[in-house]
Amino acid sequence: xxxxxxxxxxxxxILDLLQNDAKLTAKTLGDRIALSxxxxxxxxxxxxxxxxxxxxxxxxxxxxxxxxxxxxxxxxLGEHRVGSREEVIDSLVSLPEVSxxxxxxxxxxxxxxxxxxxxxxxxxxxxxxVAEIPNIxxxxxxxxxxxxxxxxxxxxxxxxx
Amino acid sequence: xxxxxxRLDAIDLQILKLLQEDGKRTAKQLAEEIGLTxxxxxxxxxxxxxxxxxxxxxAILDPSAIQKDMVIFLSISLNDxxxxxRSKLLDALKKIPQLSEIYxxxxxxxxxxxxxxxxxxxxxxxxxxxxxTLDNIKDITSHIVLDELKSDTAVYIDDTKI
Numbered sequence: 001x002x003x004x005x006x007x008x009x010x011x012x013x014i015l016d017l018l019q020n021d022a023k024l025t026a027k028t029l030g031d032r033i034a035l036s037x038x039x040x041x042x043x044x045x046x047x048x049x050x051x052x053x054x055x056x057x058x059x060x061x062x063x064x065x066x067x068x069x070x071x072x073x074x075x076x077l078g079e080h081r082v083g084s085r086e087e088v089i090d091s092l093v094s095l096p097e098v099s100x101x102x103x104x105x106x107x108x109x110x111x112x113x114x115x116x117x118x119x120x121x122x123x124x125x126x127x128x129x130v131a132e133i134p135n136i137x138x139x140x141x142x143x144x145x146x147x148x149x150x151x152x153x154x155x156x157x158x159x160x161x
Numbered sequence: 162x163x164x165x166x167x168r169l170d171a172i173d174l175q176i177l178k179l180l181q182e183d184g185k186r187t188a189k190q191l192a193e194e195i196g197l198t199x200x201x202x203x204x205x206x207x208x209x210x211x212x213x214x215x216x217x218x219x220a221i222l223d224p225s226a227i228q229k230d231m232v233i234f235l236s237i238s239l240n241d242x243x244x245x246x247r248s249k250l251l252d253a254l255k256k257i258p259q260l261s262e263i264y265x266x267x268x269x270x271x272x273x274x275x276x277x278x279x280x281x282x283x284x285x286x287x288x289x290x291x292x293x294t295l296d297n298i299k300d301i302t303s304h305i306v307l308d309e310l311k312s313d314t315a316v317y318i319d320d321t322k323i
Contacts (some may be wrong), residue, residue, distance in 0.1 A: 007227065015227070018220035022184055052226040056218060058180035060316045064167050064214045065177075067316055072266065072273060093311045103308040104234065111234060111304065115317055142273060148251055148263040152314055154222055154229050154277055155258040 007052070010035065012156050014043055015052065019153045022056045059152065062115060069116045070144035074108040078137040091133040097125055108140065119143075167212050171323045172197070176205055177214065178323070181315040184218040221314065229277045232306040233284055235292075236270035240299040250297045257291050270302065281305075 007015075013033045017024055024032075026041040033040070047053045062068065077088060092101055092112060100113040116122050122141075130136065169177075175195045179186055186194075188203035195202070209215045224230055237254075239247060254263055254274065262275040278284045284303075292301065 012227075015220070015222055019222055020219065022218040022220045050226065051223050054221045054223050055182075056184040056220050057182065057314050058177070058184040058218050059216045059314060060177060060181060061213050061216045062316045064212070065169070065316055065318070070264065072264070089310055096317050098311060099313045099315065099317065101309075101311040102232065102234070102306045103310060105305040105307060106302070108304075110310075111306075140268070142266040142268045144264045144266055144273075146265040148265060148272070149255050149260065150263075151261045152219055152221060153261065154224055154227060155261075156227065 011043060011047060011052075014040065015047065016153075016156045018044070018053065019156075066117050067115050069118055069122065070147060071114045071116070071122055072142040072144065073110075073112040073114060074140040074142070075110040075112060075136060076107075076138040077109045078135045080109075084135045088133060088135050095129055097129070108138075167214055169214070173205060173209060173214075174318050174323050176202065177209065178315075178318050180206070180215065181318075224277060228279050231278050231280055231284065232309060233276050233278070234304040234306065235272075235274045235276060236302040236304070237272040237274060237298060238269075238300040239271045240297045242271075246297045250295060253295050259287055259291065270300075 010033060014029060017029055017032060026037045026044065029035075029044075030037045030040045044053070062070075075092075077085060079085075089101075089103075089110075092098055092110070097114050097116060098112050099115055100111075102111045103109065104111050114122070114125065116125060126139070126141075130139065172195060176191055179191055179194060188199050188206060191206070192199045192202040206215075224232075239250065241247070251263070254260060254272075259276045259278060260274050261277060262273075264273045265271065266273050276284070276287065278287055288301070288303075292298065
């Protein structure tokens with residue numbers, strides 16, 4: 001195991017509860033998994049120190065912020081040499097509209113997820129920002145018509161009743 | 162602006178931006194960072210929670226620490242697009258815990274889904290045991306993620322509006 005920490009069943013239960021609701025206190029968690037507060041608290045601190053818990057974040061409702069549009073962009077590079085490739089990656093990562101960026105196998109080089117207000121904004125984003133990045137050969141935009149499921153949780157082996 | 166949109170001022174947006182980065186920030190810490198006193202900040206946070214602008218607070222785990230290093234995007238095409246077989250498939254897909262995201266998209270395929278597994282063997286098992294039992298799937302293209310270059314849960318908040 002590369003980054004393997006030994007996580008036992010109790011750790012996994014704690015992680016599963018916290019990735020669904022980070023506001024649960026050590027006391028509530030303890031009640032849910034039949035353990036007292038102090039050992040639960042110590043375990044959480046250890047999971048934070050080890051980096052198993054990376055961070056705690058507030059998840060916002062994009063619609064309430066007027067950000068109703070999600071678009072996935074399949075991006076192909078013009079030239080694949082290391083230097084020019086890195087440049088494209090740096091440029092894409094630095095765009096705040098891009099929330100996720102992946103290098104993928106398949107017909108395209110990258111998959112990017114973009115969230116915006118409306119299609120006019122996407123058009124402006126393409127023309128004003130993406131078009132400025134040299135070395136992008138092709139973009140195929142997949143417009144999300146409906147978000148059917150969206151979760152930040154990772155499937156863990158043990159479920160808490 | 163949609164009907165769901167709530168009127169948010171520059172201070173609200175600043176609070177949201179900070180809580181998207183670190184949901185454990187206290188009202189006191191938030192107040193110090195934006196130069197306000199604690200009580201009005203606390204009340205704003207409560208209001209943002211009540212109105213649902215803040216949906217919830219979650220812990221983000223390190224996938225490699227729990228041995229879920231591999232991300233794959235699946236482009237899925239339907240056989241039958243009629244309402245009932247379509248929603249039956251969607252209900253089945255939604256219940257698969259390995260699928261964290263599912264989108265209905267424009268383009269050559271019908272759906273884009275994101276799955277996180279341990280390794281390629283686990284993905285093969287997932288395809289055979291979970292996806293393979295579903296009806297009404299015509300075609301699946303798997304895009305294996307070779308590198309996660311950016312992964313941010315934050316909704317983009319335009320700084321010029323703050």
